Amino acid sequence: MAYASKDLSVLAYANGFTLWHYTTHDVATDVDTAGYFNGAADLLRVGDMLLANCAVGGATPATGVLVVAASANGAVDVANLTPFGGVNSD
Secondary structure, X not given: OOOOHHHEEEEEEEOOEEEEEEEOXXXXXXXXXXXXXXXXXXXXXXXXEEEEEEOOOOOOOEEEEEEEEEEEOOEEEEOOOEXXXXXXXX
């Protein structure tokens, strides 16, 4: 699939930093691929963070944070998903 602007929302904004939320059916390895967020290049700035819910409704959903590593000339790259929580063994 691909980036969907309707699934990106602002949670907080201060001092030139924005905290976003993004939810998608796409798996995290697709979401953190360079270019996935190019459609939001005019919004995302280096250092912004996205709380992400990936693979929603799938067999192995993933949640975590993505950090915008580069955003220039219409191209966006985010760092790999840093997952929240640990293994749930029960």
